[in-house]
Amino acid sequence: MQATCHGADNRALVDALSHSNGKARGIATVKHDFSDAELYALHEAGVRGVRFNFVKRLVDFTPKDELMAIAGRIAKLGWHVAIYFEAPDLPELWDFFASLPTTIVVDHMGRPDVSKPVDGGEFDLFVKFMREHNNVWCKVTCPERLSVSGPPALNGEQNAYRDVVPFARRLVETFPDRVLWAPTGRTPI
DSSP, X not given: OOOGGGTTOOHHHHHHHHTTTTOOOEEEOOOTTOOHHHHHHHHHHTEEEEEEEOOTTTOOOOOHHHHHHHHHXXXXXXXXXXXXXXXXXXXXXXXXXXXXXXXXEEGGGGOXXXXXXXXXXXXXXXXXXXXXXXXXEEEOOOHHHHOSSOSOOTTOOOOTTTTXXXXXXXXXXXXXXXXXXXXXXXXXO
C-alpha cells in the first residue's frame, strides 16, 4: 500500500513490487491527471488498486468528481478502490462510496470508535453499509490505531487489543467471505 507520506509518487511502491518476483501486489495513489500509460505501467508493476484517503487530518481535499473519474479509469483495469475514512464521516460519504464502479476495500474496519458499543449506531451503520453493498470488503487490521486499552501487558496477558476484538469479530462473523487481513508490518487482531 502506498504510504500517505509519499503522495502520488509511487516509485517506492513500484520498486518494492519489482523486487517481489511477482509475489506481491500494490495499492497506489494516483491523481486525476495520470496518463493511461502511467496507469498501465503501474498495472504491469503489480498495482491492482488505488487508495482514496478521507481522513481529514492526513490529506488535502480532492474533489469527489476527480476521485470518481479515477475510479472509472481504474475499473477498466480490474482494480479496486481502498477507502480510508473515520466512522463519524460515513454518513456524508455513503452516497459517494455506494456510487463507486469498483470493488471497495475499507481500511481498518472503517476506523470505529472502540470506546463505543459494538452494537451502537455508528458501527451498526458501517455493518449496514457492508450488508447493502456486496462489492464492499473490509480489512480487519491495525488494532494499534484503534485501541484505547492497548497491546498486551509485558506479563504475558493474552487479551491484546481487547477493546478492538469485538468489532473485528462482528465483521468476521457477519461477512466471513468479505473480510481481509494482510501482513503490513502492523499487528493483526
